[in-house]
Amino acid sequence: MAEIKILKNIMDENLSQAAKNRQWFRSRKILALNLIASPGAGKTTFLEQTIKGLFPKFKLAVIEGDITGDHDARRIEALGVPVVQINTEGGCHLDAHMIDSVLSSLDLTGLKYLFIENVGNLVCPAEFDLGEELKVVVLSTPEGHDKPAKYPLIFSEAQAVIINKTDLLQAVDFDIDKAEHDIRRLNPNVPIFRLSCKTGEGLDKWLQWLTSQGTENS
Template sequence: MKVKVVTRILEANDRIAEENRKRFDEAGVYVVNLMGAPGAGKTSLLERTIRELKPHLKLGVIEGDIVGSDDAERISALDVPVVQINTGGACHLDANMINEVLDEMPLKDLDLLIIENVGNLVCPAEFKVGEDVKMMVLSVAEGHDKPLKYPLMFRESSALVLNKIDLLPYMNTDINKMRNDALALNPKLKIFEISCTTGAGLDQWAQWLSGLRS
């Protein structure tokens, strides 16, 4: 019985995700669902990415957090359209939450919409929101055991950004193990090693991201 209920919730979510996807396609906007644990560096990556890509692409952002508008304020300072969703306790965004804010986003004017999911290494991977692709940020500070302990998000993502490589000299993290374990879970995963603090690796990431739409 419990399994049946969960299945129905996911089916209802998938139907709304399809609706969202249709609206994104009609508007011609490419949509990324960006996931990762609290503090991995999702908003920092967005700030860096916006600075790199703003001259070439029209970007928009939807921020998902349990409470507060800190992340939306950080993005708003860069002068791109942003909407903050507060889940009020839920540890992930779902398709309905996205559906409810779509009228507030100038979708037709955008090339790329990035949705920053609630900081969590598990739940966001279970819910489609209508995105073209899922991507994730994992910081080296989280430890090299994370891919094997939290496999779903690695399996669901098209790209993995290994962030905070500037901290490697101070950590016992084996970044090669992180990479290899992630690739064992998902051989198609595109992996970028970056530092939002120093800017290392950001060119390559931004170039790849901007090429996805075509």
């Protein structure tokens, strides 16, 4: 019983901090996105491509979440975008307090988009609200079309789903219609973007959709 109570307290505390983060982002008209995917699905590459489509027209910043190291943060830094790295030291997800703890180290004046790359997996990040406006899940074709059915929570919560690596569709026998059908069963109206971060195909539709999104008070 004690364990259950502790777990509930952790979740409640996270939700309460997430609500503060959300209020904080909205009051500054910052659109915060939480990118969730398996390791290797292409989160950082997708972020790089998205940044190339938005920057420098829009002011952006990135929070990178990884178990250890700053490999992805260096990739983002190379594009000239402010980035802060969070190392969870074994933790399988970011939480709302971690986000709060790094906000003061970013220059957020005039910021339009804050991208948060979560730790790579489809399970734990789905359970922890960070205060983001949009949860975006990236599924890549080599992972298999059964993943929405096997990891339903994240696909049911997402405000957008990216099916990445469409350039590999034939090679990996990914049934994209089946994947979309399963996603729609969980989340009937969610926008689904089929794209390839390698060839650039489909990125324009994603960027168009993203730039049409605003925070509630913008």
